[in-house]
Amino acid sequence: MNEERIAExxxxxxxxxEAMKTPDDVEEMLRLxxxxxxxxxxxxxxxxxxxxxxxxVAAGGVVPFKSPQRAKALDGHEDWLRERxxxxxxxxxxxxxxxxxxxxxxxxxxxxxxxxAPYRQALKAEALATTRFETLPGRQLQIDFxxxxxxxxxxxxxxxxxxxxxxxxxRLHVRAFRHEQQASWFSxxxxxxxxxxxxxxxxxxxNPRALVVRHDAASRTVQFNDxxxxxxxxxxxxxxxxxxxxxxxxxxPRTGSDT
Numbered sequence: 001m002n003e004e005r006i007a008e009x010x011x012x013x014x015x016x017x018e019a020m021k022t023p024d025d026v027e028e029m030l031r032l033x034x035x036x037x038x039x040x041x042x043x044x045x046x047x048x049x050x051x052x053x054x055x056x057v058a059a060g061g062v063v064p065f066k067s068p069q070r071a072k073a074l075d076g077h078e079d080w081l082r083e084r085x086x087x088x089x090x091x092x093x094x095x096x097x098x099x100x101x102x103x104x105x106x107x108x109x110x111x112x113x114x115x116x117a118p119y120r121q122a123l124k125a126e127a128l129a130t131t132r133f134e135t136l137p138g139r140q141l142q143i144d145f146x147x148x149x150x151x152x153x154x155x156x157x158x159x160x161x162x163x164x165x166x167x168x169x170x171r172l173h174v175r176a177f178r179h180e181q182q183a184s185w186f187s188x189x190x191x192x193x194x195x196x197x198x199x200x201x202x203x204x205x206x207n208p209r210a211l212v213v214r215h216d217a218a219s220r221t222v223q224f225n226d227x228x229x230x231x232x233x234x235x236x237x238x239x240x241x242x243x244x245x246x247x248x249x250x251x252x253p254r255t256g257s258d259t
Contacts, residue, residue, distance in 0.1 A: 003020050004047075008258045016055060016225055021052065021062075023062050023169075025048075026056045026061060026208075027061075028046065028054070028060050029042055029046065029053050029056050029057060030057065030061065031055050031223060032058070034044065038059065039054045040053075067228065072115075073105055073107055073111070074105070074107065074111070074112075074115045077099075077103065077105075078115075080103075081095065081099075081112075081115055081116055081119070082116070082119045082122070084099075085116045085119045085123070086119065086122065086123055086126070088146075089123070090120065090123050092109060092112050092113050092116055093109055094149075095112060095116065096112045097148075097149040097156075098108055098149070098220070099112070099157060100156075101149055102155075102242055115122055134167070134168065135167035136168060137168045138168075138198065138200055138201065139167055139168065139200060139201050139202065139204050140166075140167030140200055140201065140202050140203075140204055141165070141166060141167065141196075141200040141202070141204070142164070142165045142166075142167060142203075142204040142205075143161055143162070143163070143164045143165075143183075143185075143188065143189065143192070143203060143204070143205050144162075144163055144205065144206055145160055145161065145163070145180045145185075145208070146160075146161045146163060147159070147160055147161070148161060150176075157178075159176045159177070159178070160174070160176070160184065161174060161176050161177075162174065162175045162176075162177060162184060162185070162187075162188030164188065164189070164192035164196075166196065166200070167204070168220070169198075171196070173191065173192040173195045173196065174192055174193045174226055175187070175188050179206075180210065181210060182210040182211065182227065184226070185208065185210050185211055185228075186211075186228075189203070189231070204233045207222070210225070211223060211225050211228045211247065212225065213223060213225055250252065
């Protein structure tokens with residue numbers, strides 16, 4: 001028995017295998033179509049598939065190539081990412097840890113860095129809006145708390161990090177706690193005074209609820225917690241808000257001794 005082979009018709013070609021037409025070719029297709037030519041006649045004239053001619057005629061010109069848009073793991077979390085990125089002062093790795101702990105989303109550090117790249121400009125603008133001022137030796141101590149996920153015994157635990165910075169030398173004192181309650185603030189303050197060998201004239205803080213009872217932004221007055229005022233190591237008796245430097249005004253109790 002003779003085997004018959006079915007060959008493709010020489011007049012047919014797969015449009016997917018054809019090279020993308022140049023703008024001049026597409027313009028010629030549209031010109032001939034406007035003259036009343038059919039798509040098959042145009043295809044024969046230009047040496048391409050009539051499917052190609054039909055595609056460009058329907059589009060009305062050159063069609064730019066568009067890569068398919070795939071859904072991303074971080075889609076829908078843009079606001080959350082921006083808030084956390086600014087809160088953690090641009091530390092993408094800490095944001096990634098929060099993402100796993102709170103959202104259950106595990107992505108690579110590089111993926112997260114690409115996602116938060118647009119927010120770096122906002123962070124830089126905020127830094128420029130905050131004017132750093134120098135203080136005399138023994139004048140000021142700045143305190144604050146931060147958060148970080150750490151691994152203890154194979155389990156992820158949130159650590160609250162107390163940071164004290166001398167206003168003149170920028171020397172740091174850091175301690176980790178299991179919470180950010182009032183006792184942690186007092187313990188952090190006392191350990192800072194011991195580490196630096198003295199008590200500064202004033203302590204600058206971001207109006208934490210554990211230490212500040214009321215803060216009136218209009219009158220720029222601050223009411224401190226009675227326990228903070230009575231803290232023996234500070235001897236705090238007066239308080240005054242600082243000049244606005246791009247963030248919310250901070251509170252600073254004045255202490256009774258110098259370093």
